[in-house]
Amino acid sequence: MSDLPRFPPGFVFGAATASYQIEGAAHEDGRGPSIWDTYSHTPGRVANGDTGDVACDHYHRYPEDVALLRDLGVGSYRFSVAWPRIVPAGSGPVNPKGLDFYSRLVDELLAAGVEPAVTLYHWDLPQALEDRGGWRVRETAERFAEYTAVVAAHLGDRVPRWITLNEPWCSAFLGYSVGRHAPGAQEGRGALAAAHHLLVGHGLAVQALRAAGVREVGITLNLDHHLPAMDSDADRAAVVRADTLHNLVWTEPILAGRYPDTEEETWGELITGQDFRRDGDLELIGRPLDFLGVNYYRPIVVADAPHREGDPALRVATDNRCTEVPMPGVRRTAMGWPVAPGTLTDLLTDLKEQYGDALPPVHITENGSAEDDEVSPDGAVHDTDRVDYLRDHLTALRAAIDAGVDVRGYYVWSLLDNFEWAFGYGKRFGIVRVDHTTQRRVPKDSYHWYRRLIDAQGS
Numbered sequence: 001m002s003d004l005p006r007f008p009p010g011f012v013f014g015a016a017t018a019s020y021q022i023e024g025a026a027h028e029d030g031r032g033p034s035i036w037d038t039y040s041h042t043p044g045r046v047a048n049g050d051t052g053d054v055a056c057d058h059y060h061r062y063p064e065d066v067a068l069l070r071d072l073g074v075g076s077y078r079f080s081v082a083w084p085r086i087v088p089a090g091s092g093p094v095n096p097k098g099l100d101f102y103s104r105l106v107d108e109l110l111a112a113g114v115e116p117a118v119t120l121y122h123w124d125l126p127q128a129l130e131d132r133g134g135w136r137v138r139e140t141a142e143r144f145a146e147y148t149a150v151v152a153a154h155l156g157d158r159v160p161r162w163i164t165l166n167e168p169w170c171s172a173f174l175g176y177s178v179g180r181h182a183p184g185a186q187e188g189r190g191a192l193a194a195a196h197h198l199l200v201g202h203g204l205a206v207q208a209l210r211a212a213g214v215r216e217v218g219i220t221l222n223l224d225h226h227l228p229a230m231d232s233d234a235d236r237a238a239v240v241r242a243d244t245l246h247n248l249v250w251t252e253p254i255l256a257g258r259y260p261d262t263e264e265e266t267w268g269e270l271i272t273g274q275d276f277r278r279d280g281d282l283e284l285i286g287r288p289l290d291f292l293g294v295n296y297y298r299p300i301v302v303a304d305a306p307h308r309e310g311d312p313a314l315r316v317a318t319d320n321r322c323t324e325v326p327m328p329g330v331r332r333t334a335m336g337w338p339v340a341p342g343t344l345t346d347l348l349t350d351l352k353e354q355y356g357d358a359l360p361p362v363h364i365t366e367n368g369s370a371e372d373d374e375v376s377p378d379g380a381v382h383d384t385d386r387v388d389y390l391r392d393h394l395t396a397l398r399a400a401i402d403a404g405v406d407v408r409g410y411y412v413w414s415l416l417d418n419f420e421w422a423f424g425y426g427k428r429f430g431i432v433r434v435d436h437t438t439q440r441r442v443p444k445d446s447y448h449w450y451r452r453l454i455d456a457q458g459s
Helices: 035-040 060-071 096-111 138-155 167-178 188-214 234-256 261-272 281-285 342-358 386-401 445-457
Strands: 012-016 075-082 115-121 161-166 216-221 227-228 291-295 301-303 321-326 362-366 407-415 432-434 440-441
Touching: 012 445, 060 096, 060 227, 060 234, 060 321, 060 386, 060 445, 075 161, 075 407, 096 115, 115 138, 115 281, 138 188, 138 227, 161 167, 161 188, 161 291, 167 188, 167 216, 167 234, 188 216, 188 261, 188 281, 216 362, 227 234, 227 445, 234 261, 234 301, 234 342, 291 342, 342 362, 386 407, 386 445, 407 440
Parallel strands: 012 075, 012 407, 075 115, 115 161, 161 216, 216 291, 227 301, 291 362, 362 407
Antiparallel strands: 301 321, 432 440
16 A cells, blocks of 8 residues: 555545435335436336336445445545435425434444535435426525425534535536436526526525534535647637536636626527526525535546537537547546546646635545446455556545645545446446345455555554
């Protein structure tokens, strides 16, 4: 382990999961349906017809999973609360059995010496709210704040770190524009409205969390590092549009109190007449945070491309004249994503340069790789590629710290092989293998490597 970087005292090593991806128990103890229940049960939406009905059965097996976290030696566990388990209809009556489950989980974590970090929204919107417009309408943001207040009142005395939203880009654009995520819509203005109302929901949730007196409040964004395919004006302009879509639509309102000045170039006429924006929204969205969560997996190489949809009224929000192209000369994960660890350093130092003192301390709230794991004859999983991925990205993270970026923590994605959204169970990100037939857990070589890394920090 001598060739691995050392991190500053107090640096937090953790692991992360999400409710719909691991919990199962989709119809138990009063849980209501979410948009992902509906989406995954719609034929043709998810690979192999997989659903999260059982997933990793974490709802029943959480003591076993907490024991894995304890033995791993992490200081923190990031998990998400399922909104429909707490407020089954999205608004109205609260389900006490849902609150009790998360209370038991938090107590189990604390007894194991692991700090809980709660994500309030990791994409499982109650279906009843989607039926009333979903994130396209402001009501959903208001209901999100009410749900936040309920959870904070129940868990706020024991949970130190709170994340309002996970990857709102996926919720807004994969969910309402591209249609590859729930609810599976393909819209232009609807997706932009969803993006804005997610930000409003974040701001309202920050208010609710502050009122509850919790210790740390943040948001998690999946920020991307974009590179031009060629050294040309056209491809550099495409990078600006891609950066607006993936990054600036979130970071500018949250960290700078403004909307991106590249909006019109990116979305054209779709950005005009946005009556869902109201006076005072920027002040609400830009309330100070204690940390920024960053999920990072890969860089994106983009090239200029024409619009694919000729009718502007039908053009989806992501059709902004840029397209992803392969990155040459690098290994690719089982997701087809290029492995270029140094771009994590570049992303973080660029953030620091762009926002300066307005950038709060950073936690890497997800980082990991899906690999084509094989079980060896002795039952072990020798996931060398994942170990290399984690080592190299942690080295890149240390380089960002050395360059002056205030990074306080790192959460590996993921603790468990889980339901990987539209890919079903075909993509494995876990450092613990899960047999989804027997639910048997087997720590992989990457689990043991990560444990040694954490142990080495104290030596």
